[in-house]
Amino acid sequence: MTLIDHLNWRHATKAYDPNKKVSKEHIDKIVEAARLAPTSSGLQPFRIAVISDQAVKDQLAEGAFNPECMRECSHVLVFAAWDEYTPQRIDSIYNKTTDERDMPRGRFDRYTDMIKGMYASQTKEDHFIHASKQAYIAFGFALAQAAELRVDSTPAEGFDNAMVDRILDLPGKGLRSVLVLYVGYRDAARDWLAPMKKVRNDTAAFVLNY
Numbered sequence: 001m002t003l004i005d006h007l008n009w010r011h012a013t014k015a016y017d018p019n020k021k022v023s024k025e026h027i028d029k030i031v032e033a034a035r036l037a038p039t040s041s042g043l044q045p046f047r048i049a050v051i052s053d054q055a056v057k058d059q060l061a062e063g064a065f066n067p068e069c070m071r072e073c074s075h076v077l078v079f080a081a082w083d084e085y086t087p088q089r090i091d092s093i094y095n096k097t098t099d100e101r102d103m104p105r106g107r108f109d110r111y112t113d114m115i116k117g118m119y120a121s122q123t124k125e126d127h128f129i130h131a132s133k134q135a136y137i138a139f140g141f142a143l144a145q146a147a148e149l150r151v152d153s154t155p156a157e158g159f160d161n162a163m164v165d166r167i168l169d170l171p172g173k174g175l176r177s178v179l180v181l182y183v184g185y186r187d188a189a190r191d192w193l194a195p196m197k198k199v200r201n202d203t204a205a206f207v208l209n210y
Contacts, residue, residue, distance in 0.1 A: 003144065008198060010147040012154045013182070015190035018072040021052075022183055026149050027075055030183065033145035034079075037138035041115055043093050045085065045131035046138065047175055049078040049168055059167050063160025073154070074184035078164060079139055080175035081131035085119040132178045139179060146183055154182040 031048055039045065051057060052075050061070035070076060082089065090112055098107050119127060139155065146153040157179050164170070164177040186194055200206070 003148065006147040006150075007144065009150070010143070010153065011193050011196075011198060013073075013152040013184070013186045013191055014066075014069070014154070014193045015187040016069060016072040016074070016152070016182070016184040017187040020074065020185035022074040022151055022185070026146075026151055027183070029149060030142050030145045030151070031077070034138035034142040037141040039134040039137065040130070041090075041111075042097065043085070043090065044134070045082040045089075046135040046178070047080050047173070048138075049080060049170075051076040051078065056167065060159070060164060063163035064156070065158030066154070066156065069154055069156070069182045070159075070180075072184070072187075073182040075182075077142065077181040077183065078168065078177055079135040079179050079181070080165075080168075080170050080173075080177045081128055081135050083171070083174050083176050084124045084127040085115075085131070087116050090116055090119075128176055135178045139181065142181055146181075151183050152186045156180045156182065 027050060031050060034048060035044075051060070054071075057071055057073075057076055060076065061067040064070040094108050094112050095105050097103075098105050122130075143153055143155060159177075159180060161177045164180075165175075168177070170177060188194060
């Protein structure tokens with residue numbers, strides 16, 4: 001089957017079977033797909049919290065717009081972006097890059113000095129917005145990998161960010177939550193969207209050809 005076949009199969013699951021759990025192998029692959037996603041300047045300015053503990057899911061569900069999905073899915077993946085770009089964070093990434101490529105540290109100083117200057121002229125909120133956009137790219141990769149594995153998923157922005165940040169102590173890690181991905185296996189009897197036709201704009205209306 002092709003990626004398109006898998007994407008036609010997936011939908012935003014509306015009800016999960018709480019007794020069916022996604023294997024660690026599959027969770028690792030979904031996270032790995034996100035880890036391998038492209039990011040601006042290769043900085044990977046976000047992290048993924050993988051939550052399987054039921055007590056933590058129950059806490060998080062108190063601030064979710066779809067609390068049943070939060071409680072009943074197998075895992076919750078929280079994508080959290082850097083709260084700011086700092087010279088130290090940028091240097092850490094590029095030192096790792098040069099070390100692993102057997103290059104001298106400082107090999108990319110001209111470029112990193114440029115992006116440090118660019119971020120220095122912006123606010124911390126600008127930084128977070130930019131980092132959040134990078135998280136969205138990786139989020140798409142995770143969705144696609146879940147579909148290829150025939151793992152059901154639900155992308156969600158509807159949650160209390162402040163509550164999630166507090167429960168997971170994200171500010172202490174220099175992070176802020178952006179969006180969540182519920183993963184698991186659908187409860188066919190309760191997932192009202194599952195039997196419905198997938199509807200999208202026709203290609204002719206969707207694509208602008210020049």
